[in-house]
Amino acid sequence: MIRGRSCWTALIIFLLIFPTAVMSELDSGLSAKRRRMSDKVRKMFYHAYDNYMTYAFPHDELKPMTKTFTNSLSELGNLKLENLPREYNGTALTLVESLSSLVILGNNTEFEKAVMWLSENLTFDVDARINLFECNIRLLGGLVSAHILATESTNRFLQGTYNNQLLVLAQDLGHRFLPAFNTPTGLPYAWINLKYGVMENETTETSTSGCGSLILEMGALSRLTGDARFEHAALNALHKLWGMRSSLNLLGTTLDVATGEWIEYSSGIGAGVDSFYEYLLKAHILFGKEEFWRMFHSAYLAVQKYFRYGSWYHEADMRTGRATYWQLTSLQAFWPGVQVLVGDVAAANLTHREFFYVWKKFGVLPERYLLDHQIVHPTEKYYPLRPELAESTYYLYQATKDPWYMEVGEAIVNSLNLHTKVEGGFASIKDVTTMQLEDHQHSFFLAETCKYLYLLFDDSPLVGRNYIFTTEGHPLPVLSDWHERLPDVYTPPNMTSLKINTQKKQASAMSMQVCPANLLNPGHGGQEIESVCHVPDLRDDHRCLTDDDCGIDSTNCRRRSCSMAGYCGLWLFI
Numbered sequence: 001m002i003r004g005r006s007c008w009t010a011l012i013i014f015l016l017i018f019p020t021a022v023m024s025e026l027d028s029g030l031s032a033k034r035r036r037m038s039d040k041v042r043k044m045f046y047h048a049y050d051n052y053m054t055y056a057f058p059h060d061e062l063k064p065m066t067k068t069f070t071n072s073l074s075e076l077g078n079l080k081l082e083n084l085p086r087e088y089n090g091t092a093l094t095l096v097e098s099l100s101s102l103v104i105l106g107n108n109t110e111f112e113k114a115v116m117w118l119s120e121n122l123t124f125d126v127d128a129r130i131n132l133f134e135c136n137i138r139l140l141g142g143l144v145s146a147h148i149l150a151t152e153s154t155n156r157f158l159q160g161t162y163n164n165q166l167l168v169l170a171q172d173l174g175h176r177f178l179p180a181f182n183t184p185t186g187l188p189y190a191w192i193n194l195k196y197g198v199m200e201n202e203t204t205e206t207s208t209s210g211c212g213s214l215i216l217e218m219g220a221l222s223r224l225t226g227d228a229r230f231e232h233a234a235l236n237a238l239h240k241l242w243g244m245r246s247s248l249n250l251l252g253t254t255l256d257v258a259t260g261e262w263i264e265y266s267s268g269i270g271a272g273v274d275s276f277y278e279y280l281l282k283a284h285i286l287f288g289k290e291e292f293w294r295m296f297h298s299a300y301l302a303v304q305k306y307f308r309y310g311s312w313y314h315e316a317d318m319r320t321g322r323a324t325y326w327q328l329t330s331l332q333a334f335w336p337g338v339q340v341l342v343g344d345v346a347a348a349n350l351t352h353r354e355f356f357y358v359w360k361k362f363g364v365l366p367e368r369y370l371l372d373h374q375i376v377h378p379t380e381k382y383y384p385l386r387p388e389l390a391e392s393t394y395y396l397y398q399a400t401k402d403p404w405y406m407e408v409g410e411a412i413v414n415s416l417n418l419h420t421k422v423e424g425g426f427a428s429i430k431d432v433t434t435m436q437l438e439d440h441q442h443s444f445f446l447a448e449t450c451k452y453l454y455l456l457f458d459d460s461p462l463v464g465r466n467y468i469f470t471t472e473g474h475p476l477p478v479l480s481d482w483h484e485r486l487p488d489v490y491t492p493p494n495m496t497s498l499k500i501n502t503q504k505k506q507a508s509a510m511s512m513q514v515c516p517a518n519l520l521n522p523g524h525g526g527q528e529i530e531s532v533c534h535v536p537d538l539r540d541d542h543r544c545l546t547d548d549d550c551g552i553d554s555t556n557c558r559r560r561s562c563s564m565a566g567y568c569g570l571w572l573f574i
Contacts, residue, residue: 030403037410038458042105044416044426045450048441051425052094058121059090064425065439072443073130073138092122096139097447099146100474103156104451104461112157115150119165124173127195132180132188133210135173137275137472138443141217143170144224145474152477167224174221174230181233186240187211187257188233204258208251208267212241213275215283216470223482241276242295249302250318251276268307268315270329275471277303278338282468285341286476288483300342304552305535308559311350312371321548326372328358330365333388334471337395345399352392356408362432363415365389376433383429384440385420387448387473394452398459409456416449448473537568544568 048062056062056069063070071090095114102111147166150156179197180188183204190206193199214234222231244260245251252262253272267273277299284292306321307313313332315325333355339348359365365386368377390412397405419435420426426445430438451473455462467475535551537544543566544550550560550568560568 030406033406033410034457037406037413037456038454040413040417041450041454041457044413044421045101045105045446045454047421048425048446048450049094049098052098052441052446055424057095058092058117060093061443062094062425062441063439064422064427064441065437067424070440073128073135091124091139092118093138094441094443094446096122096142096146097443097472099142100149101446101451101454103146103149104454106461108156109158111146111150112159115146115157115162115166116160118169122169124169124176124194127193129191129193129199131210132177132190132192133207133213136177136214136217137470137474138447140170140173140177140221141470141472141474142447143167143173144217144220145470145476147224148220148477149475170221171225171227174218174227177218178229178233181237183257185257185260186233186236187255187260188214188237189257204256205254205263206257207254207272208241209272209275211237211255211257213279213471214238215279216286216468216476219283219287220476220482245299246318248306248318248321249298250306250316250321251299252318262318265318266315266324267318268325268329268332269303269313269335270315270332274331274334278334278471281338281341282470285468286478286482290484301535308552310559311347311354313351314371326370327377328355328369328371330367330383330386331388333365333386333392336392337388340392340395340399345396348392348396349400352389352396355389355392356411359389359415360411363419363435364429364432366432381431381433382438383432384438384442385416385426385428385445385449387444387452390449390452390456391469391473394456397456406456409453413453444472542568 048064051064051067052062055067059069060072061070069090073091073093096118099111099114102108102114143166147164147170150162150166151164156162176194176197177188177192180192182198183189187206188211189198189202189204190210191199191202215231215238218230218234222228240260241251244255244262251267251273253264253267255262255264264272269277277296280292280296280299283289284296303313306316309323312328313335314323315327316323333352336348336352336355339345339351355365358369362376364383365388366376366380367382367384368380369375370377390409393405393408393412396402397409416426420429420437422437425441428438428440428442430436462475466478468478469475537551537560538549544562545566547559547561550562552558553560553570558570561571562568563571
């Protein structure tokens with residue numbers, strides 16, 4: 001024991017005497033690790049990309065175990081491969097999805113080759129039934145993002161010139177989307193034929209994400225082309241959807257676009273709803289409209305109040321707020337990334353750690369995990385190379401610079417190489433309990449999973465630039481020209497002025513990226529900046545009958561509980 005104390009004393013003295021040398025050595029080791037890991041992720045990307053180009057291009061996606069292809073966008077519509085027109089070769093989906101990743105990896109030569117091939121060969125004039133949501137986030141988002149990247153720099157093209165070919169393709173695709181919005185409610189059909197529009201007897205059922213997560217791509221397309229119809233259609237659908245929320249500010253999961261009635265009332269932050277929340281916030285950042293922030297803020301408070309249980313999020317009935325399903329879904333892992341964007345970093349960290357715990361338990365993240373039984377869902381045991389945990393890890397590292405998140409990233413990289421890498425690419429996992437593989441390499445593995453892991457270890461491609469990422473990982477620049485023109489004197493309701501160094505500066509929980517954001521405002525007589533995580537108690541006097549009467553504390557974003565004496569407080573943490 002004495003010897004142990006002596007060792008610690010010697011270490012402390014060494015750190016006090018030689019702090020600069022120690023920090024320099026730590027920084028050097030960290031830099032070496034970043035270089036090693038970014039190179040490892042680069043090799044992962046090209047192993048997946050090269051095998052796609054060899055065995056599957058120009059079809060949609062690679063089947064890495066058999067080294068063949070699948071036209072997945074068409075198959076999503078139940079249009080079997082053998083029934084496709086003979087000349088149909090797919091949409092080169094994985095190539096489109098890889099464009100922004102190629103730029104981030106600095107491969108302008110391959111980017112130019114890909115753009116030129118797409119501009120000369122890709123067509124959407126095909127008799128194929130596709131999913132509107134998937135086609136929007138993957139194809140339209142990929143084309144719009146790549147067009148912007150192509151025009152940002154004159155160094156991207158060495159052999160030829162770029163004349164907006166990708167934007168022409170994107171506009172053509174956008175026009176083919178518009179018939180889907182011709183419904184009594186303005187909510188779009190989930191499925192549409194690229195050549196003939198909405199087919200007879202098409203299903204009218206869609207998801208909240210399916211009709212509420214179109215605004216970024218279609219809004220950006222309108223800003224680039226000057227054709228307002230794309231943004232108007234997406235915005236009209238979003239307004240209609242928001243108007244269908246319950247009195248608790250909750251939405252369901254599935255609905256009927258013809259009647260505007262809910263089909264599934266149970267909802268959460270996972271499949272069927274996830275990107276709806278994400279796009280409310282990101283639309284506010286991208287387009288500067290205050291209405292997006294108001295919608296997001298109301299929805300965020302409702303999520304914190306009715307879905308959150310400690311560091312987990314269950315599902316609940318949109319009408320009553322009562323819990324329905326106690327389960328974790330892999331798509332929920334995007335949520336900490338959204339929380340980082342609004343400054344709720346402490347809550348993001350807690351939830352992220354729970355997801356990583358499940359990842360370590362199985363080696364990957366199962367599609368559905370039953371929280372009440374602590375077991376994998378019996379029929380949803382798969383892991384299709386999803387990116388959401390890597391995405392949130394990247395955001396949390398950017399917010400905190402805590403090297404622990406790089407350790408998380410390294411564990412994810414090692415797991416992917418150990419369990420999913422095959423000779424012909426990276427295969428999905430059919431059963432996480434046995435690590436049985438499935439013959440499918442999804443395009444989002446290149447668009448998102450590899451991209452976020454690479455940026456975690458090497459963010460130099462984004463230094464000095466201001467982007468947001470779509471739900472498919474396609475970067476869109478935040479431009480002042482895309483923001484609403486506001487009056488000279490304008491103070492959004494979620495912002496107050498802070499006087500720092502005698503200069504006035506707009507500040508909010510989101511812009512300051514802090515939680516708690518319950519900070520005194522010296523410039524406005526002690527006015528406080530409201531935290532986005534704060535949910536007030538039901539009663540002003542803080543009296544309560546059950547825990548449901550208590551909210552989320554504004555000082556540390558923890559759930560308050562009802563004491564035996566009938567008062568809300570942080571009793572569980574005393």
